[in-house]
Amino acid sequence: MEKYDVCVIGGGPAGYAAAMRAVDFKKKVLLIEKNKIGGAGIQNGALSSKTWWELSREAYALRVHCKSTNVPSPDHNFQILKSEVDKAVGKRRDLLEHHMHNINLNSQGEYFHYVQGIGKVVGNTVVSIKKLEGEDIEIEADNIILATGSRPRKLDNIPIDEETILTSDGIENLKSFPKSIVIVGAGVIGCEFATIFSNFGQTKVHMIDKGNRILPFEDSDIVDIIESNLESKEVLIHRNSQLVDMKIENGMVVYTLEYNNGSREIFHVEKALVSVGRVPNYENLISGSVKINKDNKGIIDDLTQTSIPNIFAVGDITADIALVNVGELEGRYAIEKIFGEPERPLIYENISTIMFLAPEVAGVGLNEVKARELGISYKVVCLDYSCISRAIAMRNTDGFMKIIVSNDEEMRVLGMRVVGEHASSSIEAVALLISMGKGIGELAELIHPHPSIIEGIQECVRMLLNKSMLKPGVLRQAMRCASYHNGELKNVEFI
C-alpha cells in the first residue's frame, strides 16, 4: 500500500489550499478529486456566478446608456454570454491544472500527488479510492483531511429536476434566458441570481423567502437599498406570504402562495431556482468502522480537528461559514497544525465578504443585526455616498458606508458594511484594523488617494471623534451616528 504523510479528499478551494500548504512543509501529499479540480469555487459557484454578474452589469450599463442617448438597446445572446462564462471557468481551471502538472515537473513533484476518483476513509489511516480510470486502490496516510464541500439543500415539497426547477448547480443547464423565474430562498445565492437576471432585463424575476424580507441576516438599511433597486428592475418580491405548493405542469412551474389573511394565489413561471442554503457532503465518506463524532449538521470539528486525532475537516464540509476564503484559511490552518504551529489563530469574526448585488455589498466583522443578537453595546456611524466626491464623479451616489465600534472610550472597530460602487475595495483598511484589534484613531489620520470611495471611511471615523469636515448637524440626511445600549438605539446629536 502506497504511504503518504497526508491525504486530502476533495479538490475544491479548501482541499487545494491544504495540499499546497503541505508541499511547503515538504510532505508527501495525495489530493483526491472525484470530479473536476476547483469544486464549487470554480465550476458552479463562486467564479461562474461572478462572471455572470460582471457580464450582467455590463449589459445593464449598456441598456442605461442606450436609453439616455435614445438609441435602441441590443438583445443579449444567452449562448454567447454562456460561452464567455465557460471561457472564464476554463481559464481558472486550466491555471490550476497547469500548476498541478508543473509542480510534478520540478523538485516539489516528489511531494505532490493527484488522483481522480472517489475517496472514502475506511480506517483511521486508510483511504480507499474508486478511480475514474484503472483499478480501485487503497492508500495509507498518517493524516487525512476531509474537504468534500457542500451541495444545495433541497426541500421535500419541491420537485427539483435541474431542468425546470433548478438549484445553482443546474443554472448551467439553461439554454436561453427564461421569460420568468421564481427564486425560492432570498439569501446570498438567491439575491445574486435575482440581480444577474434582472440586470439582463430579459427575465421577469419573482422572489420568495421563508422570512418576510430578502437577506434576513443583513441590516435593514442595506436591504432597503437592494430591495428598491431590484424592484426598480421589476423584480416581484413576495412579502407576507408563504409558499404552500410548487409543481411542474406542462413544462412550466406552478406555485401557490398563501397570504397572511389566509387567501391564496397561483403563479405560473418558466423556471424556478431553489437557493435555501447548502448541506455538507459527508455521507458515504467514512466507513462505519471509523468512529468519528457527528451530529445532525455533519461531522463535528473543533477548529478543523475532528474527534479522531489525525483526521481534520475543512471548508464547506464543516457546517459553519461557506466561503472560498474561509475554506482556504481552514485548509492551510489544518496543515500548519499537523506539521508545525499555525501562523495565526483561526478566527472567524474578521472574515471579509462581498455580496454581488446591485450595488455590491461588502462587509467585515459584525453588522448591527449580529451585534444586537450578541447583546453587544455599540456605536454606529453612517455616511451617504452623496457626500463622497468619487461617487459624485461616477454619477452614482446610490449607497452608504457604516462603521460599528464598541460603545466605550476605546471605540474598537467591530465591523463595517459598505453598499455602493467600489464597496469591496473600501473594507480592506478596516479589516486590517479589526484583525489588529486597533481603535479608530489610526484610521482618522490615514491619507487616502483623492477622489476615492475610501475617503468616506475617514469621514465616518472623524465623525465619531467629532472632528469631521462635513458636519452631521448640517447634513442630517446623509450623516448619522447612533448608539445602541440595552436594546435601545439613540441618535447621537452633533453640531
Ligand SMILES: Cc1cc2nc3c(=O)[nH]c(=O)nc-3n(C[C@H](O)[C@H](O)[C@H](O)COP(=O)(O)OP(=O)(O)OC[C@H]3O[C@@H](n4cnc5c(N)ncnc54)[C@H](O)[C@@H]3O)c2cc1C
Ligand atoms: C452559486 C454559488 C456562488 C458562490 N459565490 C461565492 C463567492 O462569491 N465568494 C465566496 O467566497 N464563496 C462563494 N461561494 C461558496 C464557495 O463556492 C464555497 O464555500 C467553496 O467552494 C467551498 O470550498 P470547499 O473546498 O470546501 O468545497 P467545494 O468547492 O464544494 O469542493 C469540494 C470538492 O470535493 C469533491 N468531492 C466530494 N466528495 C468527494 C469524494 N468522496 N472524493 C473525492 N472528491 C470529492 C467535489 O467534487 C468538489 O470538487 C459560492 C457558492 C455557490 C454555490
Ligand SMILES: NC(=O)c1ccc[n+]([C@@H]2O[C@H](COP(=O)([O-])OP(=O)(O)OC[C@H]3O[C@@H](n4cnc5c(N)ncnc54)[C@H](O)[C@@H]3O)[C@@H](O)[C@H]2O)c1
Ligand atoms: N458572494 C458570496 O460570498 C457568496 C455568494 C453565494 C453563496 N455564498 C455562500 O453560499 C452559501 C449558501 O447560499 P444560499 O443563498 O443558498 O444560503 P443563505 O443562507 O445565504 O440563504 C438561504 C435563504 O433561504 C431562506 N430559506 C431557508 N429555508 C427556506 C424555505 N423553506 N423556503 C423559503 N426560503 C427559505 C433563508 O431564510 C435564507 O434567506 C452562503 O451562506 C454563502 O456562504 C457566498
